[in-house]
Amino acid sequence: MSELSYxxxxxxxxxxxxxxxxxxxxxxxxxxxxxxxxxxxxxxxxFLDGARDRxxxxxxxxxx
Amino acid sequence: xxEPEPKSxxxxxxxxxxxxxxxxxxxxxxxxxxxxxxxxxISRRPGTSVVFLTLRxxxxxxxxxxxxxxxxxxxxxxxxxxxxRVTMHAKPEFYPARGSLSLRADxxxxxxxxxxxARLEKLKKLLGAEGLFARxxxxxxxxxxxxxxxxxxxxSAAERDVLMNTRRRWPSVEFRTVNVPVQGPTAVPQIIDAxxxxxxxxxxDVIVIARGGGSVEDLxxxxxxxxxxAVFACRTPVVSAIGHETDAPLLDYVADLRxxxxxxxAKRIVPDLGEETQLIEHARRRLDRGVLTLIDREAHRLEAxxxxxxxxxxxxxxxxxxxxxxxxxxxxxxxxxxxxxxxxDDLRHTLARxxxxxxxxxxxxxYAIVQRADGHVVRAAGEVAAGDVLRVRLAEGEVHTEVQxxx
Numbered sequence: 001m002s003e004l005s006y007x008x009x010x011x012x013x014x015x016x017x018x019x020x021x022x023x024x025x026x027x028x029x030x031x032x033x034x035x036x037x038x039x040x041x042x043x044x045x046x047f048l049d050g051a052r053d054r055x056x057x058x059x060x061x062x063x064x
Numbered sequence: 065x066x067e068p069e070p071k072s073x074x075x076x077x078x079x080x081x082x083x084x085x086x087x088x089x090x091x092x093x094x095x096x097x098x099x100x101x102x103x104x105x106i107s108r109r110p111g112t113s114v115v116f117l118t119l120r121x122x123x124x125x126x127x128x129x130x131x132x133x134x135x136x137x138x139x140x141x142x143x144x145x146x147x148x149r150v151t152m153h154a155k156p157e158f159y160p161a162r163g164s165l166s167l168r169a170d171x172x173x174x175x176x177x178x179x180x181x182a183r184l185e186k187l188k189k190l191l192g193a194e195g196l197f198a199r200x201x202x203x204x205x206x207x208x209x210x211x212x213x214x215x216x217x218x219x220s221a222a223e224r225d226v227l228m229n230t231r232r233r234w235p236s237v238e239f240r241t242v243n244v245p246v247q248g249p250t251a252v253p254q255i256i257d258a259x260x261x262x263x264x265x266x267x268x269d270v271i272v273i274a275r276g277g278g279s280v281e282d283l284x285x286x287x288x289x290x291x292x293x294a295v296f297a298c299r300t301p302v303v304s305a306i307g308h309e310t311d312a313p314l315l316d317y318v319a320d321l322r323x324x325x326x327x328x329x330a331k332r333i334v335p336d337l338g339e340e341t342q343l344i345e346h347a348r349r350r351l352d353r354g355v356l357t358l359i360d361r362e363a364h365r366l367e368a369x370x371x372x373x374x375x376x377x378x379x380x381x382x383x384x385x386x387x388x389x390x391x392x393x394x395x396x397x398x399x400x401x402x403x404x405x406x407x408x409d410d411l412r413h414t415l416a417r418x419x420x421x422x423x424x425x426x427x428x429x430x431y432a433i434v435q436r437a438d439g440h441v442v443r444a445a446g447e448v449a450a451g452d453v454l455r456v457r458l459a460e461g462e463v464h465t466e467v468q469x470x471x
Contacts, residue, residue: 020374034378
């Protein structure tokens, strides 16, 4: 799971949410889908936070 | 007096007088020539009618002594001054006494400025035709030179302008300056030498030839053919910064870059540190902004996905199912009730029918049901015989009787 790229994680998140919203999945599947959606969202968040950190540190290094 | 032509040999060497006589003969064979040169010295020996001149080549470090009768000089070039350009009709003479050689001139003409400029124009066309001014041959200057070669007059304004202005723009720039005379007969040869020295110095990646303003004559060396060819042959790019904006010696055309003045040259050979730092700072800021806007946008999109009900409130899924279940349950109950009601109706209906069919009401109106022992309901007297035991069912209870006689 963790070797997903940001774009892959974001793309899959989009499909998961659409599936959930269309309904039609069993309760069990829906729960599983929801859990996957949360995990994917976390991955994306970590990518973005990471990117921001890298910039902050680079800037700090530059301005110091 | 022609000498026999025996070769001189170690055993039979020629005496000096023979050698100098032969040299004189050889020298005389050149005959009369027209000579172009620049007067470096004039000395009129008092009491003699002979004038001695030193004639220099304008482009090379060579000179010849010229002797002329005072009248020849006064006739052709009165008040001839040092530095003047002259054309002479002369022939070489060898003086055996001292073994010296000089030219004897029988006609001296001073070359006027007009003539000089005409020659310059001709030279310009010639060099142009040869492609020395061709734009595609011009070399690009380095954006930031490692070391700058500067050819200029010693402690001249031009030197100060180039050094000061260049350093103000790029303080850490390095110079290698070669001071040369920037006018007069010795200028060109020395500039050419300086050029060679700097061109061969690999640490130098641009050469500036700078001179302040001056008269047309003063600037003539910078239109000299030999100098132009030397600059053209240079491997290192050459910047010409001669005189004022309006001056355009041939050097301007052949150089890789023409600066209008020494100060202008400074602006053209180094970038301005202040501007460059600002540019970099500006680029850096745009860089940051670009990346950060990208991240913010992605963060917003992620937020949008996250806030979608399917993710933000998963319980909605469950609520939905609960609602569905609730609806199903209601429907189930309703249909059950419905069925019960119907069943109930049926029952009542059947009961009613039962009751309608049932003799109970008739019995209550006083009738009775008579059955034989075998259960057969008696409808006719013939169906029974005397002594039979009959079951008589009344509205309430029943009675057992015996048949006595048939009526």
